Amino acid sequence: MKEKVAIISVGNTEYTSLRRETRSKAELAYAAIKQALDEVRLSIEDIEACVFTSVDGFEGNVRPARVLEAFGQAHNIPLIDVNTGGTAGGSGIKEAVHLVSAGIYRLVLVYGSPTFNEVVDNQQVLNTASPPIFEKPFGLGAAHMGSLYGARYMREYHVTAEDFAMVAAKNHKAAASNPYAHIRKGYTTAEVLSSPMVAWPLHLYEICPVSSGAVAMIFASEGAAKELCSTPVWVKAMNSIADTFLSGYKVYKDFEKLKILSKRIYAEVGIKNPRGDLDVVEIFNPFGPFELLAYEALGLCEEGQAVKLLREGATQLDGDIPCNPSGGVLCTNSGISASVTRHAEVALQLMGKAEGRQVKSPEVGLAHSWGGNDGQFHTVAIFSL
Amino acid sequence: MVGKIGIIGYAVVGFGADVRLASDELVFQASKSALDMAGISREDLGTTVISSVDVYDGITISNGLTATAGGGYEKDATRIQGGGVGAVFSAFASILSHSADFAVVAGADAVRYDDEVVSNSSYDPFFRRPIGMFNLAGYALVATSLMRETGATEEDFALVAAKSYKAASMNPHAHRKTAHTLEEVMRSPYVLWPLRALEIAPVSKGAAALVVASEEKTKEISKDPVWITAIGAGTSQYYGSWSDLMALKGMRAASGQAYRMAGITDPAVEIDAAETFAPFAPLEILAAEALGICKSQQSLEMLRHGMTSFDGAKPINPSGGTLAANPPNCGGILRTIQGAQYLQRNTDARKVVVQDSDINLGFFGETYHVAVLERGGTES
Numbered sequence A: 001m002k003e004k005v006a007i008i009s010v011g012n013t014e015y016t017s018l019r020r021e022t023r024s025k026a027e028l029a030y031a032a033i034k035q036a037l038d039e040v041r042l043s044i045e046d047i048e049a050c051v052f053t054s055v056d057g058f059e060g061n062v063r064p065a066r067v068l069e070a071f072g073q074a075h076n077i078p079l080i081d082v083n084t085g086g087t088a089g090g091s092g093i094k095e096a097v098h099l100v101s102a103g104i105y106r107l108v109l110v111y112g113s114p115t116f117n118e119v120v121d122n123q124q125v126l127n128t129a130s131p132p133i134f135e136k137p138f139g140l141g142a143a144h145m146g147s148l149y150g151a152r153y154m155r156e157y158h159v160t161a162e163d164f165a166m167v168a169a170k171n172h173k174a175a176a177s178n179p180y181a182h183i184r185k186g187y188t189t190a191e192v193l194s195s196p197m198v199a200w201p202l203h204l205y206e207i208c209p210v211s212s213g214a215v216a217m218i219f220a221s222e223g224a225a226k227e228l229c230s231t232p233v234w235v236k237a238m239n240s241i242a243d244t245f246l247s248g249y250k251v252y253k254d255f256e257k258l259k260i261l262s263k264r265i266y267a268e269v270g271i272k273n274p275r276g277d278l279d280v281v282e283i284f285n286p287f288g289p290f291e292l293l294a295y296e297a298l299g300l301c302e303e304g305q306a307v308k309l310l311r312e313g314a315t316q317l318d319g320d321i322p323c324n325p326s327g328g329v330l331c332t333n334s335g336i337s338a339s340v341t342r343h344a345e346v347a348l349q350l351m352g353k354a355e356g357r358q359v360k361s362p363e364v365g366l367a368h369s370w371g372g373n374d375g376q377f378h379t380v381a382i383f384s385l
Numbered sequence B: 001m002v003g004k005i006g007i008i009g010y011a012v013v014g015f016g017a018d019v020r021l022a023s024d025e026l027v028f029q030a031s032k033s034a035l036d037m038a039g040i041s042r043e044d045l046g047t048t049v050i051s052s053v054d055v056y057d058g059i060t061i062s063n064g065l066t067a068t069a070g071g072g073y074e075k076d077a078t079r080i081q082g083g084g085v086g087a088v089f090s091a092f093a094s095i096l097s098h099s100a101d102f103a104v105v106a107g108a109d110a111v112r113y114d115d116e117v118v119s120n121s122s123y124d125p126f127f128r129r130p131i132g133m134f135n136l137a138g139y140a141l142v143a144t145s146l147m148r149e150t151g152a153t154e155e156d157f158a159l160v161a162a163k164s165y166k167a168a169s170m171n172p173h174a175h176r177k178t179a180h181t182l183e184e185v186m187r188s189p190y191v192l193w194p195l196r197a198l199e200i201a202p203v204s205k206g207a208a209a210l211v212v213a214s215e216e217k218t219k220e221i222s223k224d225p226v227w228i229t230a231i232g233a234g235t236s237q238y239y240g241s242w243s244d245l246m247a248l249k250g251m252r253a254a255s256g257q258a259y260r261m262a263g264i265t266d267p268a269v270e271i272d273a274a275e276t277f278a279p280f281a282p283l284e285i286l287a288a289e290a291l292g293i294c295k296s297q298q299s300l301e302m303l304r305h306g307m308t309s310f311d312g313a314k315p316i317n318p319s320g321g322t323l324a325a326n327p328p329n330c331g332g333i334l335r336t337i338q339g340a341q342y343l344q345r346n347t348d349a350r351k352v353v354v355q356d357s358d359i360n361l362g363f364f365g366e367t368y369h370v371a372v373l374e375r376g377g378t379e380s
Helices: A025-039 A088-101 A122-127 A142-157 A161-176 A189-194 A222-228 A256-269 A288-297 A306-311 A336-351 B023-038 B068-072 B084-096 B115-120 B135-150 B154-168 B182-187 B215-221 B242-246 B249-262 B282-290 B299-304 B331-345
Strands: A005-012 A049-053 A079-082 A107-112 A197-199 A215-221 A233-242 A280-282 A364-371 A377-384 B005-016 B047-051 B076-081 B102-109 B190-192 B205-214 B226-235 B273-275 B351-357 B367-375
Touching (some): A005 A088, A005 A336, A025 A107, A025 A215, A049 A088, A049 A336, A079 B084, A079 B367, A088 A107, A088 A215, A088 A233, A088 A336, A088 A364, A088 A377, A088 B076, A088 B084, A107 A336, A122 A142, A142 A197, A142 A288, A161 A189, A161 A288, A161 A306, A215 A222, A215 A336, A233 A336, A256 A288, A256 A377, A280 A336, A288 A306, B005 B023, B005 B084, B005 B331, B047 B068, B068 B102, B076 B084, B084 B102, B084 B205, B084 B226, B084 B331, B084 B351, B084 B367, B102 B331, B115 B135, B135 B242, B154 B282, B154 B299, B205 B215, B226 B249, B226 B331, B249 B351, B249 B367, B273 B331, B282 B299
Parallel strands (some): A280 A364, B047 B102, B273 B351
Antiparallel strands (some): A005 A215, A005 A233, A079 B076, A107 A215, A233 A377, A364 A377, B005 B205, B102 B205, B226 B367
C-alpha cells in the first residue's frame, strides 16, 4: 500500500429478525452511519466518498443505494456501489482502502446493507446466483452450499455431527454476550444436535438466521486518523481471490482458494505463525462447519486438525486464538452487513470497544469474507493497532 | 495530482442489437484481445474489475460468471455497479495505492431484458415507482425543461442526434451505423414528447475491455501512451430539487474533483474533446456546460455552429457517442476506449474528458464519473 489507512470508527444498529423489523432501509442506514460519524464527531459532509455494499438480487430495488438518502447525496458525495456477493463487504472495504491509500480521498465511509430484509425466500434468490443452465436446475440454494462443504469435510477427516454442533455452540455462546448479535440464546451442543435437520449434515442451529440490521465503518488517511481518533486501527493488508463460476471443479474438502490468499497476505505482512501472530479472527461462517474449514485454510492449524483446535478451546474467547468472539455470521446474518461486520468486529476488538465480547488486549486481527456462487470469492484483511 | 495510470490495451466486441455469445464468453474475448494488445499475459494482472449490474445480466452476483473470464482466476477481482468509468476508477485507485501494477477493466452486455421494467424497479417502491417513473420519462422531463429554460428547440435536439450519427457512420463499432440526417431524425416518431426515436439511444449488446498499468510499467511497454490523469465522482440527490437536477449537480461535483486532480483550471480552453454518456440527445447540451467544456449558456450556440461536431473546434462525442452504441454494463469502458482513440488519432489534441453515469436506470439519485485522459510521451 502507498499511504497508511486506518479504521477510525464503527457504527452498528441492533439486529433483529427480518420478520420483526420495523425500521425502514433508510432508517437503518441513517442509524448506523450517524453512530459511526458521532463516534469521531464528524458530519456526513466531512466524508469524501461512501461505499455501498450489497447484492442487488436480494434487494427490493435495483441498485437500492440510489434511493437511500443517507450517504450525503445532498452534498453530492460520490456513492460507490460494490457487489461481489457475500464478499461485497470485504470488496467494498478494499475499495475504500485503495481510495484512501492512493491519496484520492481522506475519509471514506463503508456501509453494509441489510441485504436480506425484503426477501421472501432467500434460498430461491440465491439459486439465481448459480450457473443458469448447468447448476441452477439442481435447486442449489444457500443451505446446500453449506452442506456440500460440511458433508465432504466430514468424510475426509472423520468428523462427527457432534464436532459440527460444538463449533455452532461455541458461536451461540459467544453471541449470547454480544449486544449486536441477533440470535442470543446460547444454544448448547445438545440443543444444536436436537434442532431440526435442514440440509444434511446441517441442523437448524448450524445455519445462520435471516437478520436485519446495518453497520458502517469510517476509513481515514494517516493524518486524518491521528487527528480524529485516539485508537486508530491500521489496515496492514487487504486482498481477495476469485475461483471459477462452475462448481463442478470444486472438491469441497477445504477452502483451497482461501489457503492461497492467506499465504499471500501473510507473506505481505510478515506473519509466519498465524496462530501465534494473530490475536483475534472473524471468519465468515454462515454455516457452522465453515469455521473449521477456515481454521485450516488460514493456517491456524494443520490440515484435518481443526476439530482438535476447537476441542482444545483455543478458538474460544479466552483461548490463544479467539475466532468469532462476536458469535459470527452463524448468529447474525443481515446479508452484506454481516460481511462488513467481520471487519468492524475486528476493529472494535483492537480498539478495546467490543462490549461484552472483548478479547484480552489484542493487537493484530484478521477478518475474512466469503461469497459468490458456492463461495468462489474470498477476501482477507489484516488489521493492527 | 495523485498520479496517473496508462492505457496499454483495449478491445471491443460488437456492438449490435443482439450477440451470439454469453457474458463470460464476451468478457473473455474482449479481455484476451486487450491483454494481447498490451503484450502482457493474465499472469501479470494484479486485479480484474468488472463493470456490470446484476439485473442487466439476469442473474444474482453476476460477476461470478465474468470475473475469471476477465483474467481474475486466483487473482484479486471486484465488481463495480454504476458505470464503466466507475470500474476504471476502481482500477485507478488499485494501481495508485500500489496494490496492482496491471488491471483489466471489462464488461459485457448479452442478456435481453425489458429496459422500462428494469428502470422502474430502480425507483423507490412508494412514491415514484407506483406512478410508473422510468428512464425515458425522466429524459423527456429534462428535455422539456431545457426547452423552457434555454430556448432549445426540437431541431436542436435533432441536430445533436444528426451530428452523432454522422460520426457514428465512421465508427466500426457503432450499433447504429447509418448517418441519419437532421430531416430523418425530425421525421422519426415521437417516443415521449419532445423526444423522437432517433434521439434516444438503443440498448446495445457487446463487450469492452481495457488494460491499464502503473506509470512505471506503462513507460516500459508503450512509447506514446494515453494516460488517465484524474477521475472524479459525484452523486445526485434522489429527493432533490428540479433545479439541482437540471444543474446536473452530481456531474458538476465529479468534474470539479477530476479537474482539481488533473490541475485543469479552465476546462473550456484546456479540454480538446469529450465523450459523454447521453442516452437521449438533449443531455449532451446540458452536460457540455456541467463539464465546463462550454461556458455557461453557450452550449446551444456551439452546437448550432457545428463547433461540437466531430470535425468542429470542440468535438463532443466524436465517436458518435451513446446514440451510436449504448451497452449499459460496458458503456463507460467503451467511452474510455473511444476517448483514448481520439487522442491517438488527433495528434494535436492533448486532453479529452470521458464522462459516464448510471442514468440508464433513470434520473434521480444517479452517480456520475468524469475521467481526464491525456496524451504525452513517456517522458512526461
